[in-house]
Structure formats: structure tokens, C-alpha cells
Amino acid sequence: MLIVGLNMFHADASAALVQDGEVVFAIAEERLNRIRHYAGFPALAIKACLDFAGVKISDIDHVAIGHDSDANLAKKVQYSVSNPTKILNLIRIRQRKQPMRDVRSLVAQALDVDSKTLCFQEHHLEHHIAHIASAYYCSPWDKAAGFSYDGSGDFVSTMMARCEGNRIEVLDRVFLPDSLGSFYTMICEFIGYQQYGDEGKVMGLASYGQDTLCDKLAEVIGLRNGTFNLDHSFFKPLGSNGGMQLLPNGTVRLARHFSDTMVKAFGRPREPHAEITQREMDLAYAMQRRFEDVFFQLLNQLHQRVPCEELAMAGGCALNSVANGKLFMRTPFRRTWIQPAAGDEGLAVGAALHTYHAVLNQPRRFVMQNSFLGPEFSDARIESDLRKANLRYRKLEREPLLNAVAQQIAAGNVVGWFQGRMEWGPRALGNRSILAHPGLPGMKDVLNARIKQREWFRPFAPSILEERQCEYFEHDHPSPFMLHVYKIRPEKRAQLSAVNHVDDTGRLQSVSRDENPLYYELIRAFERETRIPVLLNTSFNENEPIVCQPEEAINCFKRTRMDLLAIGPYLSSKTEN
Numbered sequence: 240m241l242i243v244g245l246n247m248f249h250a251d252a253s254a255a256l257v258q259d260g261e262v263v264f265a266i267a268e269e270r271l272n273r274i275r276h277y278a279g280f281p282a283l284a285i286k287a288c289l290d291f292a293g294v295k296i297s298d299i300d301h302v303a304i305g306h307d308s309d310a311n312l313a314k315k316v317q318y319s320v321s322n323p324t325k326i327l328n329l330i331r332i333r334q335r336k337q338p339m340r341d342v343r344s345l346v347a348q349a350l351d352v353d354s355k356t357l358c359f360q361e362h363h364l365e366h367h368i369a370h371i372a373s374a375y376y377c378s379p380w381d382k383a384a385g386f387s388y389d390g391s392g393d394f395v396s397t398m399m400a401r402c403e404g405n406r407i408e409v410l411d412r413v414f415l416p417d418s419l420g421s422f423y424t425m426i427c428e429f430i431g432y433q434q435y436g437d438e439g440k441v442m443g444l445a446s447y448g449q450d451t452l453c454d455k456l457a458e459v460i461g462l463r464n465g466t467f468n469l470d471h472s473f474f475k476p477l478g479s480n481g482g483m484q485l486l487p488n489g490t491v492r493l494a495r496h497f498s499d500t501m502v503k504a505f506g507r508p509r510e511p512h513a514e515i516t517q518r519e520m521d522l523a524y525a526m527q528r529r530f531e532d533v534f535f536q537l538l539n540q541l542h543q544r545v546p547c548e549e550l551a552m553a554g555g556c557a558l559n560s561v562a563n564g565k566l567f568m569r570t571p572f573r574r575t576w577i578q579p580a581a582g583d584e585g586l587a588v589g590a591a592l593h594t595y596h597a598v599l600n601q602p603r604r605f606v607m608q609n610s611f612l613g614p615e616f617s618d619a620r621i622e623s624d625l626r627k628a629n630l631r632y633r634k635l636e637r638e639p640l641l642n643a644v645a646q647q648i649a650a651g652n653v654v655g656w657f658q659g660r661m662e663w664g665p666r667a668l669g670n671r672s673i674l675a676h677p678g679l680p681g682m683k684d685v686l687n688a689r690i691k692q693r694e695w696f697r698p699f700a701p702s703i704l705e706e707r708q709c710e711y712f713e714h715d716h717p718s719p720f721m722l723h724v725y726k727i728r729p730e731k732r733a734q735l736s737a738v739n740h741v742d743d744t745g746r747l748q749s750v751s752r753d754e755n756p757l758y759y760e761l762i763r764a765f766e767r768e769t770r771i772p773v774l775l776n777t778s779f780n781e782n783e784p785i786v787c788q789p790e791e792a793i794n795c796f797k798r799t800r801m802d803l804l805a806i807g808p809y810l811s812s813k814t815e816n
């Protein structure tokens with residue numbers, strides 16, 4: 240049985256293919272059309288799914304979409320009736336979703352086939368159920384608490400669920416306009432980070448702040464009876480300025496979230512690119528702390544209703560790795576399974592798996608062991624692209640390649656590492672990565688000056704051999720998808736100076752041999768050189784979506800000051816080119 244899952248006409252459009260209950264391929268459209276957070280129809284992603292499995296669209300039995308415009312309709316109507324001035328805006332937002340209603344025509348048009356040849360059944364699934372499904376149905380558990388939170392989806396910002404067997408039972412929803420994600424986005428905009436997806440940047444800034452604004456910011460979002468309420472006077476009304484706008488080129492533009500009340504309370508907002516002052520750092524600090532307080536209170540509520548130790552979680556806010564790292568101390572949950580594509584691209588996987596299990600009543604049989612669900616490329620293709628780019632290169636066997644790359648990183652060089660299938664989700668996890676020495680004090684500045692050009696306050700992440708995690712970090716729960724931040728042990732901070740954030744933490748990736756044998760062996764080779772079982776790992780890109788194809792990696796290598804490119808079995812050095 241073949242099921243295609245889709246996230247479409249929504250930020251991070253994507254497609255996933257589920258074959259007999261197993262996710263065999265998944266990709267965000269941005270990786271293929273090179274438009275960040277692309278929010279149109281994922282035509283190229285659907286084609287990539289079909290090509291991978293060698294099937295035609297007429298072979299697909301079901302198409303599942305992680306959006307249901309009829310979900311929570313009563314709540315939408317109720318809000319509109321009590322806020323008649325906003326009805327027009329809400330109607331406009333609903334009209335923008337109209338193309339989603341004719342999925343068959345869209346698919347036929349995108350793939351240039353006659354719609355009469357399409358025999359798939361169509362399923363629409365509420366946004367947050369798809370998020371929870373993307374975590375629970377990929378986890379190894381047959382019972383867990385399910386949690387999803389983000390800015391909004393189908394008029395809901397937060398969902399709690401009991402997950403058991405092949406069922407997800409929704410226990411509670413928080414409806415718009417109350418939204419923890421909107422709170423975070425609004426403060427990020429106020430601080431001057433106004434692009435879709437900028438929240439992760441500001442999370443890094445929070446570590447530089449002090450507790451000067453926490454009490455004041457607590458007025459913006461209140462905690463009551465186990466849930467939360469926004470003080471709406473600090474926000475622009477829901478739907479004003481058109482909300483989140485999808486532009487004709489498929490990019491996303493955020494409307495201003497904060498109101499004049501926010502300006503009166505906290506002063507003038509920072510303009511993008513203006514100097515960052517202590518106020519912005521303190522606001523980021525207060526925002527992160529308040530976010531955590533609300534998050535942990537919600538999780539503790541959830542635990543009372545689903546008393547177990549396992550938490551399956553997704554939604555854009557689940558990318559808050561600082562909060563994720565603390566939840567073991569602040570809640571009774573002891574194990575997490577967080578979907579690596581926790582943002583909205585993950586809806587494609589969730590919708591497809593939910594259709595398989597909950598709609599078609601098929602038993603569980605799949606665990607997502609790693610995130611390598613994207614395309615891979617043959618040695619012949621890679622070599623051809625290297626030749627076309629006029630690059631000199633050497634072809635090496637596995638061991639010599641690992642040793643050569645490890646020695647170069649140990650010597651302080653920066654290596655582009657392109658191997659195997661591309662990662663699913665926003666993190667590079669050792670197949671489309673730029674790698675460097677984690678213990679050279681100036682390495683962060685070197686990477687920023689030569690390649691990444693990121694904000695000075697953003698940390699780089701460490702990849703560590705899973706079995707060595709406890710020696711270096713103060714928590715032992717694995718973080719295979721780079722979704723937890725833990726304290727680095729005091730005696731190891733000097734060894735990890737390039738990945739040690741200002742608050743002595745690191746957003747680690749624990750690497751096991753089973754999940755990625757080649758990357759695991761590379762870290763081992765680096766350890767033989769330096770006695771450090773850790774690599775600095777940042778995504779293989781330069782102000783663009785992460786590279787997908789060999790030629791994109793080669794172009795990035797050529798236009799930046801990366802020292803080496805290890806692409807498949809080929810090694811190319813800047814000094815030889």
C-alpha cells in the first residue's frame with residue numbers, strides 16, 4: 240500500500256512516501272526548488288517520492304494532507320461572531336486555502352497526467368493531530384503522551400493527546416488567539432528578527448540576557464488553571480495585516496504581531512541589523528524563561544492525564560532544544576521522541592502515517608531510526624559534477640578517506656561533508672554537514688567569517704559518540720536529532736571551546752554506529768587524532784536551504800572559503816584548485 244503525505248500551501252511544503260507502513264522517503268520542497276521555507280505546492284517533492292520508489296502517481300492508493308479546513312469550525316465561527324470586525328480578515332485567510340480543496344487537479348497538473356488516471360483516496364487531517372502522529376507513529380513505543388505546539392494550525396496552537404496502539408486520542412486543545420508560538424514569534428519580531436523561522440536565532444541570544452524583564456514580560460502571557468492566556472492588548476488582532484502571508488513566489492512573510500501597547504511597555508522595537516543592546520538580550524532571556532514556564536506547566540498537566548514516562552512531541556515549538564533539554568528536570572517525563580522535522584514539513588509524514596494506522600486500521604511496524612530519508616547520488620553522478628566544475632580531486636577507499644578527513648579537521652581545516660541520503664528536517668546530522676574542530680577557540684569566528692556569516696551570538700553544535708555523551712554532558716538522554724541542549728561538564732569545556740555556548744551548554748547530536756556508521760567512524764577517526772570524540776557540525780549551506788545535490792555542495796565549496804570537500808569517496812582540496 241502506497242500513501243503520499245503532503246504539507247502544501249503552508250510554510251515548509253513537503254511530501255513523504257509511506258510504503259506498507261514504513262516511511263521510505265521524505266523531503267521539503269525548499270531543498271529542491273531552493274526557496275527557503277517554500278509555502279506553495281510541493282510538486283518537486285512529490286516527484287522525488289515517486290522516483291525514489293520507482294512508482295507512478297497512478298499507483299498511489301492514498302494521499303493524506305496535514306490540514307483540515309473544517310476542523311474546529313465551531314470555534315472559528317464563535318471567534319468571528321464575538322469579533323465581528325475581524326470576520327473579513329478570517330474569510331480572506333480561508334479563501335487563500337481554497338486551492339487545497341482540489342488536490343486531485345493540483346497533483347495531475349503538477350505531474351502532467353490526466354486526473355482520471357488518479358485512483359487515490361484523499362484524506363485531510365487536522366494540523367496538530369498530524370504533528371503528534373509524526374512523532375508517536377515514528378517512536379518505538381506503543382503508549383505515550385502526545386504533545387504538539389506551534390504558532391497555529393487549523394485554529395489551534397497546542398494539543399495534548401493520549402497515544403496508544405495505533406490510536407491517538409485528543410485530550411485537549413488550546414485555540415487561537417492564545418498561542419505560545421505566537422508569543423515567541425512576537426517577541427522575536429520586537430527584537431528585530433522578523434523572518435519566518437528566526438526564532439531559533441533568538442534562542443541563542445537568550446543565554447546572554449539577565450533577569451531584568453521577566454516579571455514585566457510575564458504580563459504578556461499569563462498562567463492560569465494549568466493553561467495559559469495571552470494578554471491580547473500586546474498583540475495585533477488575529478488576522479490583521481492578513482496574518483502570515485504566502486507571497487506569489489511561494490515565500491512566507493510574517494505580518495507584525497506586536498501592538499502599540501508592547502511599544503509603550505518595552506520601548507521602541509529594534510530595527511533589523513541595528514546594534515543588539517542588553518535590553519534585547521534581557522528580552523530574549525525573559526521570553527525563553529516564560530516560554531519554558533508555560534511549556535512545563537502544560538507538560539505537567541498532560542502527565543496528570545497520561546501518567547507515563549514517554550513523551551512524543553512535534554510542532555515548530557518542539558524545535559526549542561533549550562526547553563527540551565530541561566524537561567527531564569521540570570516534568571515527570573523521562574524519555575522523549577521528537578520528530579526531527581518537528582516544524583510543518585513534518586506534517587507530510589504525520590498525515591501519511593495517521594492514515595495508515597488510524598484511518599486504515601493497520602498495525603504499527605515502523606520506527607524512524609534516523610533522519611536519512613532524502614535523496615542520494617551515485618559516485619558516477621558526483622564525479623561527473625566534479626568534472627563539470629573543473630575541480631581536481633582524489634578518489635579514496637573508506638578508511639583512507641576517514642583518516643584523511645579526520646587529520647585535516649584536527650589540523651584546523653574546515654571540511655564540507657556530503658555523504659549518502661540527505662537528512663529529513665532542518666538539522667544537518669552528518670550527511671550534509673560542514674565539519675570542524677570543536678576545541679579550537681577561534682573556530683566559531685573562522686566559520687562565521689569564511690562560510691556561515693551567522694550572528695555572533697549563535698552557537699555551533701557538537702556531534703558526539705553516543706556512548707561518550709555522559710563524559711562530556713550532564714545528561715544522558717540521547718539527542719539523535721540535535722533537539723536537546725545540555726550543560727557541558729566543567730572539565731570538558733576547554734576541549735569543546737568552539738561549541739561551548741556562553742552559558743556552558745551545547746545543542747548536541749548523539750551519534751550511534753547503527754544510525755550513521757560512516758559519520759560515527761569519522762568521529763572515531765578524529766578521536767584517534769585528538770582524543771576528543773566530538774566534531775563541530777553545522778549545516779552544509781551558505782544563506783540558502785541545506786545543499787541537496789552534489790552540484791549545490793560543489794558550488795558552496797567553491798564560493799566559500801571551505802578548505803576541503805569530501806563528497807562521496809572523492810576528496811577535493813582548495814589548495815589544489
Ligand SMILES: [Fe+2]
Binds near residue numbers: 554
Ligand atoms: Fe505546525
